[in-house]
Amino acid sequence: MAVNQATPIWLHDLQHGRRKAKERAFEAFLDAWHARLYSYIRRMMGNHEDAADVTQETLIQIYRSAERFEGRSAFSTWAFSIASRKALDALEKRNRQRTLDFDEAYPLAHAALAADVLFTGDEIERRLHAAVIALPPRQRQVFTLRYFENLPFAAIAELTNLTEGSLKASYHHAVKKITQHVTVPA
Amino acid sequence: MKHVPFHPPEGFYARQRAEVLASVRSPRRAWLAVAASVVALVAAGIWWGQETPCATYACLLESTPVEELPVDWALDELSDEDLWFDLASEIPHEL
Numbered sequence: 001m002a003v004n005q006a007t008p009i010w011l012h013d014l015q016h017g018r019r020k021a022k023e024r025a026f027e028a029f030l031d032a033w034h035a036r037l038y039s040y041i042r043r044m045m046g047n048h049e050d051a052a053d054v055t056q057e058t059l060i061q062i063y064r065s066a067e068r069f070e071g072r073s074a075f076s077t078w079a080f081s082i083a084s085r086k087a088l089d090a091l092e093k094r095n096r097q098r099t100l101d102f103d104e105a106y107p108l109a110h111a112a113l114a115a116d117v118l119f120t121g122d123e124i125e126r127r128l129h130a131a132v133i134a135l136p137p138r139q140r141q142v143f144t145l146r147y148f149e150n151l152p153f154a155a156i157a158e159l160t161n162l163t164e165g166s167l168k169a170s171y172h173h174a175v176k177k178i179t180q181h182v183t184v185p186a
Numbered sequence: 187m188k189h190v191p192f193h194p195p196e197g198f199y200a201r202q203r204a205e206v207l208a209s210v211r212s213p214r215r216a217w218l219a220v221a222a223s224v225v226a227l228v229a230a231g232i233w234w235g236q237e238t239p240c241a242t243y244a245c246l247l248e249s250t251p252v253e254e255l256p257v258d259w260a261l262d263e264l265s266d267e268d269l270w271f272d273l274a275s276e277i278p279h280e281l
Contacts, residue, residue, distance in 0.1 A: 026210065030203055038199075039190050048194055056202055056209075063210045121191025129191065148188050 008032065011075060014066045026063050034059070036149075037083050043144045044087040046109060046133040048118050054090050058083045073158050080151065081159035084141050091137045102177055105134035124182060131178040142167055143174040 010032075013025035037058055042051040061082050069078050100108070110130035113119045121129065132140055141160070145151045146167075153164045153171075160167065 023207070023211070027207070030206070034199055034203065038194060042192060042194075048192075048198075052194070052198065052202065056206060059202075059206045060209055063206075116192070118194065119192045125189075125191040150188075 007071075008075060011066075011069075014063075015069060016067070022066075029062070030059070033079060037079065040080065040144060040149060041083055041087050043129070043132060043148060044084075044137075044140060045090065047112070047116070050090060050094070054083070054086050058086045061086065074155065077151070077155045077159050080145060080149065080155075084145075084159060088137055088141065095137075099136070100134075102134050102136075106130055106181060109133040127182045128178065131181040135174055135177065139170050139174045142170045143178070146171050147175075 008029070010025040010028035013021040014029055017025055034055075038051060038055045041054045041058065042048065045051040045054055062079060065082070069075065110126060113121075113126045113130050113133075119126065119129070132143060135143060138160075142156060145156050145159075146153065153167050156162075156167055157164045162170075
């Protein structure tokens with residue numbers, strides 16, 4: 001694996017360390033990534049309970065498959081790809097019965113956030129997050145990775161197996177829908 | 187990463203961290219448990235192999251859990267006399 005400035009120092013032990021060294025490296029990984037992955041997954045899932053379950057599965061998966069990370073992409077791209085897959089799988093299971101369209105989903109998401117004691121944002125942030133939750137899962141993934149996590153389109157293309165062109169189109173649609181709700185009174 | 191307008195319940199990260207660490211360590215414990223079971227089975231096999239084989243049904247009754255009694259073997263291998271003698275000796279005084 002090529003070591004560059006973006007390579008975290010614990011990554012080598014997480015991949016190739018013996019048991020104790022790997023566990024110590026995993027703890028360092030948790031220090032750096034636990035809250036970040038939870039936040040991403042929380043935005044994807046829309047509530048704490050589901051986000052907690054998916055985060056746990058993601059962290060365990062990262063530990064178990066660390067050896068398979070080949071370093072061709074940034075570690076962040078790889079970690080987000082695992083989190084995304086887990087979140088999308090969970091969303092698919094949750095939405096199996098019926099998927100709401102954006103205009104149906106937005107007021108429900110807004111009401112849920114208004115009642116969520118763990119949400120501490122103001123009204124604008126509530127509208128923003130309700131609109132994000134109301135997006136279709138794939139569009140939500142693209143928007144969240146680009147807007148909140150600042151991942152470049154190239155990295156998102158790598159982890160979603162989509163072209164940059166289609167990602168930009170998807171992001172543009174998402175921004176358009178979200179802007180309507182953030183700027184107009186609810 | 188942009189501002190996060192939500193937070194998990196207090197103590198969430200510490201609890202989940204402990205659960206995740208326990209989970210990634212547990213396969214090792216599971217392997218240790220399997221290894222311990224194998225060692226116990228081998229030891230039991232060695233011990234069992236050193237036992238003098240039972241020649242009577244009473245001996246088998248004494249040394250074998252009820253559900254593992256080799257009833258067919260006993261019927262084939264032991265004479266009627268051995269069987270009835272030993273079985274009778276198990277229930278002599280209640281008749």
